[in-house]
Amino acid sequence: MNKTTRLRPLTRRQDPASASRSPEDDPGKTPQQHASQAQAPSGQGQEAERGAWEERPLAPRLSENEAALRELFCDCSDVVFRKVRVPDTEWLIVYIDGLVKTDDLHMHALYPLLFEDPEHPDVVRSLDTVLQMGLSVSQVLEVHTLGEAVERILSAHAVLLMDGQTKGLALNIVNTNRRQVAEPLSETVIRGPREGFTEVLRTNTALLRQRIRTPNLKMVPFTIGTQTRTQVVLAYIEGLADKKVIAEVTQRLKNIRLDAVLESGYLEELLRDSPRSPFPQMQYSERPDTVAAQLLEGRFAVFTDGTPFVLTGPITFWQMLQSSEDYYEQFWMSNAIRWLRFGFFLIALLLPAFYIATITYHQDMIPTSLVLTVAAARETIPFPALIEALIMEISFEALREASIRLPRTVGQAVSILGALVIGQAAVQAGIVSAPMVIVVALTGIASFTIPKFNAAITIRMLRFPLMLLAAVLGLFGIVLGVFWIAVHLCSLRSFGVPYLAGVAPYRPGELKDILVRAPWWHMDARPWSYAKANRRRMPDGLRPSPRR
Amino acid sequence: MEKVSRRQAILIGSSYMFIVTIINLPAQVAQVDKQGAWYDIPTAAAAAALSLCLIWAVMRRFPDQDYLAVLVNHLKLAGRMLVLLYMFFFFLISSRDLRLLVDIVSVSLLPQTPTLLIGSLVVFSGAMAVRAGIEVASRMAELFYPVLAYAVVFMLVCLTKDFHWDFLQPVFENGWQGWLRGSWVLFGYLGEVIVLPLIFTDRTFDLKRGLVALGIGTLMLELSFVGTTLVLGSEITARLMYPVYEQVRQIIITDFLDRFDLFIISLWMPMMFLKIAFDLYVVCHAGETLFHRVAPGRHLTFPVGLLTVASSMWLFRRSVDVIRLNWNWTVFTLVFALVIPACSLVLLLFRRAPAR
Numbered sequence: 001m002n003k004t005t006r007l008r009p010l011t012r013r014q015d016p017a018s019a020s021r022s023p024e025d026d027p028g029k030t031p032q033q034h035a036s037q038a039q040a041p042s043g044q045g046q047e048a049e050r051g052a053w054e055e056r057p058l059a060p061r062l063s064e065n066e067a068a069l070r071e072l073f074c075d076c077s078d079v080v081f082r083k084v085r086v087p088d089t090e091w092l093i094v095y096i097d098g099l100v101k102t103d104d105l106h107m108h109a110l111y112p113l114l115f116e117d118p119e120h121p122d123v124v125r126s127l128d129t130v131l132q133m134g135l136s137v138s139q140v141l142e143v144h145t146l147g148e149a150v151e152r153i154l155s156a157h158a159v160l161l162m163d164g165q166t167k168g169l170a171l172n173i174v175n176t177n178r179r180q181v182a183e184p185l186s187e188t189v190i191r192g193p194r195e196g197f198t199e200v201l202r203t204n205t206a207l208l209r210q211r212i213r214t215p216n217l218k219m220v221p222f223t224i225g226t227q228t229r230t231q232v233v234l235a236y237i238e239g240l241a242d243k244k245v246i247a248e249v250t251q252r253l254k255n256i257r258l259d260a261v262l263e264s265g266y267l268e269e270l271l272r273d274s275p276r277s278p279f280p281q282m283q284y285s286e287r288p289d290t291v292a293a294q295l296l297e298g299r300f301a302v303f304t305d306g307t308p309f310v311l312t313g314p315i316t317f318w319q320m321l322q323s324s325e326d327y328y329e330q331f332w333m334s335n336a337i338r339w340l341r342f343g344f345f346l347i348a349l350l351l352p353a354f355y356i357a358t359i360t361y362h363q364d365m366i367p368t369s370l371v372l373t374v375a376a377a378r379e380t381i382p383f384p385a386l387i388e389a390l391i392m393e394i395s396f397e398a399l400r401e402a403s404i405r406l407p408r409t410v411g412q413a414v415s416i417l418g419a420l421v422i423g424q425a426a427v428q429a430g431i432v433s434a435p436m437v438i439v440v441a442l443t444g445i446a447s448f449t450i451p452k453f454n455a456a457i458t459i460r461m462l463r464f465p466l467m468l469l470a471a472v473l474g475l476f477g478i479v480l481g482v483f484w485i486a487v488h489l490c491s492l493r494s495f496g497v498p499y500l501a502g503v504a505p506y507r508p509g510e511l512k513d514i515l516v517r518a519p520w521w522h523m524d525a526r527p528w529s530y531a532k533a534n535r536r537r538m539p540d541g542l543r544p545s546p547r548r
Numbered sequence: 549m550e551k552v553s554r555r556q557a558i559l560i561g562s563s564y565m566f567i568v569t570i571i572n573l574p575a576q577v578a579q580v581d582k583q584g585a586w587y588d589i590p591t592a593a594a595a596a597a598l599s600l601c602l603i604w605a606v607m608r609r610f611p612d613q614d615y616l617a618v619l620v621n622h623l624k625l626a627g628r629m630l631v632l633l634y635m636f637f638f639f640l641i642s643s644r645d646l647r648l649l650v651d652i653v654s655v656s657l658l659p660q661t662p663t664l665l666i667g668s669l670v671v672f673s674g675a676m677a678v679r680a681g682i683e684v685a686s687r688m689a690e691l692f693y694p695v696l697a698y699a700v701v702f703m704l705v706c707l708t709k710d711f712h713w714d715f716l717q718p719v720f721e722n723g724w725q726g727w728l729r730g731s732w733v734l735f736g737y738l739g740e741v742i743v744l745p746l747i748f749t750d751r752t753f754d755l756k757r758g759l760v761a762l763g764i765g766t767l768m769l770e771l772s773f774v775g776t777t778l779v780l781g782s783e784i785t786a787r788l789m790y791p792v793y794e795q796v797r798q799i800i801i802t803d804f805l806d807r808f809d810l811f812i813i814s815l816w817m818p819m820m821f822l823k824i825a826f827d828l829y830v831v832c833h834a835g836e837t838l839f840h841r842v843a844p845g846r847h848l849t850f851p852v853g854l855l856t857v858a859s860s861m862w863l864f865r866r867s868v869d870v871i872r873l874n875w876n877w878t879v880f881t882l883v884f885a886l887v888i889p890a891c892s893l894v895l896l897l898f899r900r901a902p903a904r
Contacts, residue, residue, distance in 0.1 A: 362810055483673050486692070487673075
């Protein structure tokens, strides 16, 4: 009689420990607590059970392995078990329907097993011969434990097990029917590549490999998330990236103990130097060219399976105001646009507060003709400048947020409606004044010029405390607020790099890409903050000097 | 150990000399030496350079120690008494600076806000910067000081059309007496450049950098003082409370853009906050040097700040009190910048620390 080894139950309802525990056994707990405990076994118990079968080696008998796998994948209707009987032996193929490309599975795995090749009659008699001569799949891995087999099945592999063997084969025939590479939605440019990352990790790493063709580009894999087992890759260029920074980020990734990683934002919060700071300490991008440029300056990138947003670091504050397009256009145009961005950054942060301060306390700062116009516009407004500003700013933020959530077909109508309601009707009703509408509109436009969305959000949030300070203390309050923000920025670090590096602390070589974008023939050195080991980017004398 | 670069130290030193000096001193120098500020400033700077030389002559014998640490470690009880005096001196400086800033803010920006509130907010901001570390405060100086410097140059460029070069004539109108009196009152503020050797070791500060800081501060003061004289003249300058502020009010670019005074004050104020922050840092650093087994320096920041607010209101009931003190303040600066360093040099002449 075949003896099947019964695994310890893994699902909640089959957990004997929880099933046997009753309120009478533990009178100190309420029935609700017992019920919740029965519903939710402790993480430690789950972890221990998981560890037990993960390490268990594959049995020589195929029936045992099949029973174990069926028990693990109990109630998983998408897991397919396909048994193949050939003379003298039995094979089992296990895969998840939808994750595996079934056409390739049929042609390159099932067909060789079912139909004997007359030229190689004994191929299917052992795993090694099948591996060497029977399977026309490019990537085949060996699995030796139940845990490895389960991990490969969950990672879109088809696992091939043979009766009498204590190892199996995992065939990499991933179903590539996913979202295609398209232009990134969050970072559009006029000039530049139109490719963007997708949700498939290997597609994203391939896009990076296409741009950086050197074996020094390292891709270190991690698996993070006890439930999701999300594949994460740390990419950097050896010889450029600071070894201490790479060691630090590697350690931080290893220390992450989450149950699920569904997006790179989960990792970002756990990798930051200062978690409570509103300023981003890692950048994210959908653009392969942006990530490649970051790596070529000595930074690292973290790819997360399931999301097109790739994290890069260390970063400085000045990167928040840089766009990839700055490096594709002529430097004169890039500098003009960059300076425009700096100006609009200040407007986005300070304009409403400055307006409130001048209207409330320092009317003498405004030219006489303008102050009379503003005073006339505000004559019938029942609210003080601060309340007026808050009404408008909060309405604008609500409208902006609503336009993101709404379907595209309705979004335009809402935008028009919002503009009409806020812009026209509110002014005519005497709730807000026309200058305030202009100030808020200009502030909104200014915040849209900030290329990085996470930085734009930060600036939008910081506007409100500055407005409050301006309302209470006028220009002095604005100076106080800016001073406190500056203290915070100067104390912030991103993986050891000061957040304002280049300006404070002053590094003349890095100024070429902060306040201006120097011509390419001048940008011969990488930033000292990231690439201390290898700073030379290009030789001297590249400035074009064609003969006349 | 502090991680302040030499460039940051230079900016700190030059800002120390410049930021507070431009508030009231142009008027007082104009009172005693009329249009002679342009040669009074280099004279006072030369005396300040002498104090740096004396202190450096002591420090170079004891590597990896700032001047306060040298006094404590090598002059024992006498050194401790001297460090206590330096602590008190810079505490007075912080009180004076705070009072000046509070007065300007109260006069030009917030006339109805209690001065105690203004002073408390300023000290809180400075203490925040100090608690974050001298490294952070130095970076902030690197961030704000160049902006202010460009603003000063921009201001002078805009006022070029209003310059009256005959306002600088006649030279030496008040003779040697005017020259010495103008230099006397200026040295009380320029001598504060000794802050650099008090808080930095020889890894960050040396004589060359100290003189560069002094040179930059002197240049900035020359631009400001001479610009004020050229625009307003010595007679009007001598009768104003804030001559540089009045000078800025003369800027008119077009009929529309003629209100830059508050804007320039907004650029100047963060540096003033930082000056007070560095004053607090010196006091806390001296306290830590004396009582390092009792209280780390950063724990003293807010208590010292509170004391500074109280003393600024108590010692100087009116802003005029600060102006009156300027005439006698130079005595204090002479003692701490020249006399004590000279005496310490003599006492430590034949002592030397082991090589680094």
